[in-house]
Each structure stands twice: as structure tokens, then as C-alpha cells.
Amino acid sequence: MPGLPSPPCMRRIILNDRPITIVEKVDARDLEILLAVAETCSFRKAATKLHIGQSAVSRRVQKLEDLLGVSLFERRTTGARLTNAGSEFVACSSAIFENLKAAVARAQTAGIATGGKLKIGSMASFSNGPQRALIKTFVDRHPRVDLCFVECERQHMMTMLGHRTLDLVLSVGDPSPENGDGFVLVRAPVYLAVASSEPWAEAKQLEWSDVTDAPFLVSARESGPDIHDYIVRRSTALGRTVSIARHQVSRDGIMNLVGLGLGVTVVGDHAAGARYPDVRLVPIGDNENIPFSICWRPENDNPALRRFISLARIEAKKNGLRA
Secondary structure (H helix, E strand, O other): OOOOOOOHHHOEEEEOOEEEEOHHHOOHHHHHHHHHHHHHOOHHHHHHHHOOOHHHHHHHHHHHHHHHOOOOEEEEOOEEEEOHHHHHHHHHHHHHHHHHHHHHHHHHHHHOOOOOEEEEEEOOOOOOHHHHHHHHHHHHHOOOOEEEEEOOOHHHHHHHHHOOOOOEEEEEOOOOHHHOEEEEEEEEEEEEEEEOOOHHHHOOOEOHHHHOOOEEEEEOOOOHHHHHHHHHHHHHOOOOOOEEEEEOOOHHHHHHHHHOOOOEEEEEHHHOOOOOOOEEEEEEOOOOEEEEEEEEOOOOOOHHHHHHHHHHHHHHHHOOOOO
8 A cells, every 4th residue: 555664575775876675785794693693592602703793793683683674683681582583584594605605615616726627528538648647647636626528529529619518628630720729639659450360460560551451440429530531531542442331339339340350440549558359459550640639718717627738738748749
């Protein structure tokens, strides 16, 4: 009805010609003091706990009561007891204050990269080589950073990188400027994976001219398309055509097919740490290598990412590369 005062929860205060709500007038210190009084059941004990004057405690609680239009405590000579309204307000305020403290702690932790999260897209195995060493070093130095790994086809991975679903990508090949910043981490030796029953398995080293008639197997997923293009380039450089079969299986699935004698495939040194039944890795080519690079978006300010990049630069220099 006209003329009746607004309920306390709907009350507005005019500040600089702008109406503001009660919520905007409450700060974290108000809640901290309120909760201390509720916990200790005493204004005096709350002041001692917070190392402030009792009058400051009283003023803060009085401020809240004036804003809300209700009494939060029954003042007694034996202490302070919550009213029904005070109990309701303290219950909600306690959850808000704890969530605020947790949010501040997480932000501060992430800011110094002792915590936080790092999302890594990978087209390489971590069974061997500098990629494995890099991940292990990072985990040892920043054990509280939550690492999340994704394997998928290159284009999808780069799309995820652009939309910040991933923080960085470890990929086969040289970095592309259109995908962001990056550098080559290592140029890894190349091996031909063959069935141990094949005559090639006894060779100390193979040349591409030895295997152009072999049936090659690649995955249609993860780094498979890049391996496919690499095999085609090396074969066409010799003026040969090549037979390549794509399978909708993972890297491990392709290696198992090789062990069954269904064909051969190309792998980098990064995969040399894994063992597969009836599969042997034979070096191929003279100083043949495949580049593996790291790339990220320069606008990504994730502190954990910056720490990872710093370690990756050190690893690249160990491998004789400029980062």
C-alpha cells in the first residue's frame, strides 16, 4: 500500500545519485567480525581473536543490524546470543565467507604456479625422449599443478588451443605462426616399426628405398594424418608410389597390427620406450628425424603455462635447438 515502508531486504540507499542495495554496503570484514562474534558468543572475545578493539566489533555488528533492520544478537552480561534472524544470516554468511577465502587462496596459489591447472594437447607418446623428460621435470617441480592431457587430430587440437580449451600443444612438425607462439622442442630420430618375423627386423638400419613397396599402416586419429603425409613425402621424393592403409585405432592399436604382420609404420624416438608384442624398431634414413614442437597462444596468462614454457626452452637448448 502507498505510504508503507519497504521491507528491510528491499531497502535502497542513495549514494552519488545512484540507488545501491544493502548487499553492496556489506564487505568481507563485516562478515568476518560477525562470524567471530557468533563463534565466541562474545563481543569481547571476538575482538581479542581478531586483534581489534571491542568498540570496532560493536560498530561493525551495529552497521549490519542497521542495514538489515533486524537485531542479530541478544546482548547479555554473560555474552551475545544469536536471534532467529541472526542465526539465518550467520548460516548463509558463513558459507559465503568460506567460499570467498577458498577463491582467494586458489587464485593466489595459481598466481605463483604452485597450484592451478595446465591443459596439454599431445600428438606424441610420453614413453621416451625429451617430451617425457619435460613432463617429468615439470611434475617434480610443480606437483600441485593439475595436468590434464588430450589426444586428438591436429586441426581439432589447434581449434581447442585457439579457444583456450587447451593451454598448449605438443605436436608433430614445425610450429605454424597462425596457431600462436611456438618452437621446436626436439628433432627426434625416425624408426620403422616392423614385425619381428620380417627380414627387415634383422637390419641395423634401413633406407626408404628398401621399404617403398611395403604396406604402411597409420592411424586416422591423433598424429596419424601427419605420419601419413610424412610417409608420402619421403616416398614421392624417390619417385615411388606407396600403399598406406588408415585404421580407426589409436597409436597402440597400429603397433599391435604391425606385430601381427599386417604392415609397417613410422614412429619417432618418443615411442621407443614402449614395448609391443612381436614388434621391432629399426632406424631408417641417414640422419632422418621428425620435429616435435610446442605451441601456445601468447595472450594466455596462465602462470603454470609460463613455467612449463620456461622448462621447455631449457629442454630445447639441451637438444641443440634455439627456443
